[in-house]
Amino acid sequence: MEKISSCGYEWTIGLISQNSEHTLDSCLAKILNQLLGESCVYAFYFSKSLSIRQTPCLTFASMGEQLKNEHKIAVEEIDVPPLLERLKKLNQDVQLLSLAQLQILPVRYQGLVLGFLAVHDQSIIPSSGHTVLNHVLNVYVHQLATLQYARVDPLTQLLNRQTFDEKIIDIVAGKDAWLVRDSEQKKSWYMAIADIDLFKHVNDNYGHVIGDEVILLVAQLLKSNFRVGDYVFRYGGEEFAIVFPCRDEGEAMQKLDSVRGVIADTRFPQVGNVTISMGFVELKDAGQVAEFVNRADRALYQSKQDGRNRVTAFSNLKDKGCDHSSGDIELF
Template sequence: MEKISSCGYEWTIGLISQNSEHTLDSCLANTLNQLLGDSGIFAFYFSKSLSVQQTPCLTLASTGKQLCDENKTALLEVDVPPLLERLRKLNQDVQLLNLAHIQVLPVRYQGLVLGFLVLHNQSIIPTSGYSVLNHILNVYVHQLATLQYARMDPLTQLLNRQTFDEKIIDIASGKEAWLVRESKQQLHWYMAIADIDLFKHVNDNYGHVIGDEVILLVAQLLKSNFRAGDYVFRYGGEEFAIVFPCEHEAKAMAKLDGVRALIADTRFPQVGKVTISMGFVELKDAAQVADFVNRADRALYQSKQDGRNKVTAYSSLKDKQNNHHSGDIELF
């Protein structure tokens, strides 16, 4: 317990000093390993989107020889939905739930249970240590929320362009594996660029205030029709980016086309009909962010050339080497 008392301040400072989700996760993992010691066996399930709509994913787990097969089963094969429902029915003051082979600490944000830390019963922790654990988890959640708030576009409340670049780099380097590791099917990451068709006409005919309202409504439709674990960004102006995992390209196409159709069927106040065009690409081959954006942009251009209000996969382009030129056609 002396170790906990002497390190608690340093652990807190370490967590609030992190400026990215990835380093924040690494700091939490190191903190838990130090706090629990060699006998500590844990798994951390959490909704990284800070939304109750997303089922908590396995984000962190202990490593080392102490994590034998039996312990892995107890911690890594937790039936998340019923356990989450049980935790959400607990009184707010309850910090620990004792079950057959595990102990569970609910992780709350703004009064909502968004995840939990699972400890194996063989982990030996002083009673007062659970209060420190809850404090550390609370600091982690609030620092995560701070990072996410700082990366929001002020108009649409979508993630901003800077966050887009960072997220693509994280995905390309495998740092987003926590989101897909629990799927029973192999998932692939896709990135789409969406652009509001003929948006200049909206600004010219109705003014920039109405133009901003159109951007905001499109943003709301995009965000509400993707899962909580997907990423939706305002890429710039009337352009958006969506990054999401999916089983295969055909399913990704169907998802994007469904959202495109929904927007086309929505009546926008004063403006009436608004459509979007999209181009998308699979995030593979360890390319640079600019390369992925260029591929999606070329697919988007093809959607514009084909009459707008369409979705095009980069893989469907017949000649991927030719640069596109708009000529006299007003595409955007």
């Protein structure tokens, strides 16, 4: 801990200069290694959605090969919910909670406990280090919030198209493995494209103001019916994209169809009932973002051809090389 010194300024600049969640995590991990020392055993748990609805996940941990296994287990297999409840009851000015084998530093955002840094008690953190560590964690959280708000669609408050491309690249590269590994069951990532059926009729018959209200309500229904850790994007116009982990394709289909049903059963003001069609694909094998989008889009097209208000998996297409020539059929 003697490494904790007057480097706070340089660490702050390093964190706020990061322009992606992945590089921000890497920068924080590097700083923690410098602060705590290479031999220190620690784990960082955080709710990346900045929401108390999401249980903090193990984001990263110390990686030294010389670390004792029992120490690593102590910080990486914490029963998070009861610890989180205990942290929520602490006064705002409490910087450290000491447990049997661990020292816990709560991580707060806007007064809410969204995660914590767990340090094994083999490396006692002196009181002089608490302030520096908490400052670094606070800068990390605010930079993460800045990155997220810059990637939000102004109408729907969903993530925007630019963020979609970045997230697919990260997932295919394995940079979002923290979300999948937090479950005991092996999971895969899936990506769906959803489109409001016959949306042109809404704009033509009710005007663009009502059209925007329909887009906003569909966005709210999508966001509220997916898990906090899933990613919901406004892909463009009346199209949305959802990126989420599931055990298998059957579970992914069931989830998407359930959300489709919720939207179909909702009565929209002035417009009445509105439906959506979806197509989805598993994000497996290294590929370009455009390739995955094209596959999901083909499945979406099939849903439109089959009568709309349905979900189609790319793997179920008979002709996976078909194009989108629709002739005189108004599919969208």
